[in-house]
Amino acid sequence: MRETIATYFQTLQDQICQALETADGRGHFQEDNWKHHSGGGGRTRILQEGNIIEKGGVNFSQVQGQTSEALMRQMNLSEQADYFATGVSIVMHPVSPMVPIIHMNVRYFEMSNGTSWFGGGIDLTPHYVVDEDAQWFHQQLKNTCDQHHPEYYSRYKKWADDYFFIPHRQETRGVGGIFFDYQKPESDLEKLKLFDFVKAVGETFAPTYTHLMLKNQALSFGDAEKQWQLVRRGRYVEFNLAWDRGTKFGLETGGRTESILMSLPPLAGWKYDYQPEPESREAQTLLLLKKGIEWA
Amino acid sequence: MRETIATYFQTLQDQICQALETADGRGHFQEDNWKHHSGGGGRTRILQEGNIIEKGGVNFSQVQGQTSEALMRQMNLSEQADYFATGVSIVMHPVSPMVPIIHMNVRYFEMSNGTSWFGGGIDLTPHYVVDEDAQWFHQQLKNTCDQHHPEYYSRYKKWADDYFFIPHRQETRGVGGIFFDYQKPESDLEKLKLFDFVKAVGETFAPTYTHLMLKNQALSFGDAEKQWQLVRRGRYVEFNLAWDRGTKFGLETGGRTESILMSLPPLAGWKYDYQPEPESREAQTLLLLKKGIEWA
Numbered sequence: 135m136r137e138t139i140a141t142y143f144q145t146l147q148d149q150i151c152q153a154l155e156t157a158d159g160r161g162h163f164q165e166d167n168w169k170h171h172s173g174g175g176g177r178t179r180i181l182q183e184g185n186i187i188e189k190g191g192v193n194f195s196q197v198q199g200q201t202s203e204a205l206m207r208q209m210n211l212s213e214q215a216d217y218f219a220t221g222v223s224i225v226m227h228p229v230s231p232m233v234p235i236i237h238m239n240v241r242y243f244e245m246s247n248g249t250s251w252f253g254g255g256i257d258l259t260p261h262y263v264v265d266e267d268a269q270w271f272h273q274q275l276k277n278t279c280d281q282h283h284p285e286y287y288s289r290y291k292k293w294a295d296d297y298f299f300i301p302h303r304q305e306t307r308g309v310g311g312i313f314f315d316y317q318k319p320e321s322d323l324e325k326l327k328l329f330d331f332v333k334a335v336g337e338t339f340a341p342t343y344t345h346l347m348l349k350n351q352a353l354s355f356g357d358a359e360k361q362w363q364l365v366r367r368g369r370y371v372e373f374n375l376a377w378d379r380g381t382k383f384g385l386e387t388g389g390r391t392e393s394i395l396m397s398l399p400p401l402a403g404w405k406y407d408y409q410p411e412p413e414s415r416e417a418q419t420l421l422l423l424k425k426g427i428e429w430a
Numbered sequence: 431m432r433e434t435i436a437t438y439f440q441t442l443q444d445q446i447c448q449a450l451e452t453a454d455g456r457g458h459f460q461e462d463n464w465k466h467h468s469g470g471g472g473r474t475r476i477l478q479e480g481n482i483i484e485k486g487g488v489n490f491s492q493v494q495g496q497t498s499e500a501l502m503r504q505m506n507l508s509e510q511a512d513y514f515a516t517g518v519s520i521v522m523h524p525v526s527p528m529v530p531i532i533h534m535n536v537r538y539f540e541m542s543n544g545t546s547w548f549g550g551g552i553d554l555t556p557h558y559v560v561d562e563d564a565q566w567f568h569q570q571l572k573n574t575c576d577q578h579h580p581e582y583y584s585r586y587k588k589w590a591d592d593y594f595f596i597p598h599r600q601e602t603r604g605v606g607g608i609f610f611d612y613q614k615p616e617s618d619l620e621k622l623k624l625f626d627f628v629k630a631v632g633e634t635f636a637p638t639y640t641h642l643m644l645k646n647q648a649l650s651f652g653d654a655e656k657q658w659q660l661v662r663r664g665r666y667v668e669f670n671l672a673w674d675r676g677t678k679f680g681l682e683t684g685g686r687t688e689s690i691l692m693s694l695p696p697l698a699g700w701k702y703d704y705q706p707e708p709e710s711r712e713a714q715t716l717l718l719l720k721k722g723i724e725w726a
Binding site: 166180182189191301302303364368371372375376381382385386391392394395396398399400401402403404405406407 | 462476478485487597598599660664667668671672677678681682687688690691692694695696697698699700701702703
């Protein structure tokens with residue numbers, strides 16, 4: 135089963151890269167193959183200086199080995215065991231501040247004691263929150279979720295609100311999306327169903343994001359919008375480096391640094407105590423970076 | 431005693447700000463006074479868009495309260511207690527990539543059970559490591575240390591090498607300096623002596639850094655050097671957000687976010703897997719970002 139999942143994730147990576155290149159119209163992914171110290175490895179694909187995408191990564195990995203001490207601490211394990219982990223991770227930083235940043239991840243984890251679980255999610259980080267786009271984005275995720283379980287969307291939407299939150303700013307990273315982890319199947323049938331759901335999440339990414347790319351890429355913007363983009367990208371860096379458990383896990387367990395940190399933007403800025411003008415579009419965006427907004 | 435220490439730290443902040451403004455020749459510190467939720471507060475001073483300093487902060491704080499759960503976890507405390515903490519924290523990001531970034535911190539901590547300790551340090555992060563400057567910098571620190579204890583320099587220099595290290599890059603943040611923490615006096619006399627040492631560290635900052643500012647600020651540089659500065663600033667961000675215990679402590683215990691994150695650069699960049707040309711000055715700098723180099 136794990137080979138089936140890993141093979142599927144590779145195909146998903148291929149399909150997503152192709153869809154993004156087509157939508158971008160100029161950028162091409164460069165590929166780096168790497169090996170993990172204890173077994174397996176990855177296929178990192180990076181697009182830089184595209185027409186719409188300034189920097190983005192679509193990473194596949196499949197690693198195995200013995201749980202290290204760092205890994206055991208991270209996962210609250212009391213005994214050493216063999217593990218197998220595979221997944222696809224995506225972050226896109228667009229050129230235009232009018233096009234949102236996006237993140238997607240699907241992953242599968244298996245331990246030698248027999249337990250296994252799926253995790254994943256998609257979340258959107260617009261530099262400027264546009265109600266119509268946020269609603270449409272959440273509706274796409276809800277449509278996917280509803281085909282698999284009537285409670286998935288509400289459960290995983292809340293989980294995303296809680297996960298993609300920057301405590302020291304009291305802001306969400308963006309307008310959220312869905313997030314789930316440690317989804318352990320109790321039977322083979324349940325495992326197949328969960329895998330089907332994870333596949334559907336992965337396949338929701340490309341049509342959803344390419345729609346938002348193409349819809350917004352031609353909107354005009356100037357210096358003020360580029361400055362604001364630097365501020366929002368700074369917040370993205372703060373979340374990823376200081377709070378994101380996936381990044382922390384990767385950096386502490388000896389993952390490949392350049393593949394993990396492909397999530398960081400090409401350029402980001404920090405002005406001291408930057409406050410947008412009251413009533414400005416920037417200020418309105420801040421008001422919408424809150425948990426609990428029902429977009430769909 | 432604690433009032434004496436806090437008052438001294440305020441005076442130190444005044445003196446350092448004045449020295450930096452004089453050396454910069456254009457920039458002025460703006461001051462923000464803030465209150466801590468459980469008592470005390472701070473005086474944050476930020477200089478932006480100076481002649482030599484692009485963005486820098488010289489922060490004083492004096493806070494007190496009951497140890498929160500986050501604080502107890504961070505400090506390995508088993509029982510709740512009242513604490514008092516005061517210190518001065520500095521980070522300077524210069525305009526020119528030929529002028530190094532610097533960090534300085536002196537701090538004093540006291541618990542209601544009677545224990546108290548000092549901590550502090552100064553470390554230098556050149557975008558380009560220049561042997562002569564690194565040697566001179568370390569010699570200044572050694573001179574200060576040697577006047578107080580023959581072993582301080584070697585002990586605290588090694589501590590800085592270990593502390594200012596970016597594990598996921600296997601790089602030091604810069605050329606190090608000195609770092610010390612939890613220096614608990616066993617008697618009143620020892621406390622006075624430790625305080626004298628901490629004062630001396632604080633007073634070493636301004637003459638040392640203004641010398642490096644003025645020596646290097648007129649050196650010519652171009653686009654390539656500015657690009658490399660963005661890369662090195664990116665590493666600075668990675669260290670501060672992902673590994674620095676002081677930053678983590680501040681963000682997790684409800685410190686004032688804008689005062690803590692004044693340490694982040696005005697602009698930073700991340701290119702995927704950036705590798706400098708072999709033998710270039712950038713590559714030579716990387717070779718010197720290692721622990722254990724005896725500069726003094």
